[in-house]
Amino acid sequence: MRVARLIRIASVMTLLTAWPVAQAQALLFERPLSQQKVHDGFGPVIDVHVHGRIESFVLDTGSSPSLVVSAAASRLRSRAEGPTCQQPLLIWFGEERPTAVPCEVIPTIPEFAAAKLAGMLSPQQLAPHDLVVLDFPSSRLFALHAAVEPFDVFRKLYPERSSVRLERVGESIGAMLVRGAWGDRAEVLVDIDTGRPYTQFARRYLEGAPVGGSSATLSATGERSFNQQSSQAQPLRIGSVVLAPIRIRTRDEAGVVAGIVYEGSLGRDVLKACAIGIPPRQERQVYLACR
Incomplete structure (x- = not known):
């Protein structure tokens, strides 16, 4: 041993x-x-x-x-x-x-x-x-x-990376909700979700943004959804960190967990360049260090 x-x-x-x-x-x-x-x-x-x-x-x-x-x-x-x-x-x-x-x-x-x-x-x-x-x-x-x-x-x-400490919103341990925004749009709640292959936001959050195409994605729970993708790339900001510009995919509705509504989910297309730190539960935080 x-x-x-x-x-x-x-x-x-x-x-x-x-x-x-x-x-x-x-x-x-x-x-x-x-x-x-x-x-x-x-x-x-x-x-x-x-x-x-x-x-x-x-x-x-x-x-x-x-x-x-x-x-x-x-x-x-x-x-x-x-x-x-x-x-x-x-x-x-x-x-x-x-x-x-x-x-x-x-x-x-x-x-x-x-x-x-x-x-x-x-x-x-x-x-x-x-x-x-x-x-x-x-x-x-x-x-x-x-x-x-x-x-x-x-x-x-x-x-060698810029680490950021993010405050988690809400008490649910099943969703790591933090604040973020895409482009110059308003800051909203975003779930850090390693079970999703792509970063997605509710259609209402992307209202007015040109989108096109349609593709199917499968979440870790087996949920299949059809979504579109923005025609243009915009920087994605999570907390104080501005990540590389990405084309955002849509989903029909916002998510809800423990009564809290969140507009987006940060998926593996972005997280694949990051280390995620989950401190003791009482800290109510999550850390990111992205390349």
Whole structure:
């Protein structure tokens, strides 16, 4: 066990050479994102141990609680715990004690069954008292025990990038709502959603912007939607960070979570260049460090 832990620490130190030794020693877990072809298009996928089995889950920051598809529920069931999700799902990242993740069982999504995906994990729930980092450029998910200011720990991981600390709006752990805007339009609430392949805004927010074409997208929950795309690219601003100009896709309606209406979702087309930091839950913040 000690050797395995040292190997994990060494791999992260190689990946992030800017880490001080003290921070490497604070590593709680580290997992590479799946590179399997069958998982392409679903967003970030990790393999974890559940009751002695290796299971694949999509990491979805827009999902709360974590979700298990019914086709996988029987094999994830523990006799001592009763039916799947009657108690929190016990996930092992390699350490001696498992992480207890609240979950719900949902109907099987055909695309998930074909890709042998057990469901969706909410990264916000994997280490609620510590700092979880989903780093797209390095294809890694890891967590650190942040004994000091979590944002200081996060920004020191990425000295070559401009890190930003964003205030989260609302109390739902199932949506990381922050403020943002496209072009010169008004600032609205935007959900940081790794389960969506593209950044989208409600049609009413893009009213007057020239749009064209029509294409179908599939969210991590299997929801298929048809949308158009703006004819022109405009800078996308999230908090105080202005990202590269992008052509925004539309969706029919605004989203609603815990009674809060949000106009847009920041998808993987933008997030693929970023590391997302999720500090302890009481901080009510989220961090971004984009290339």
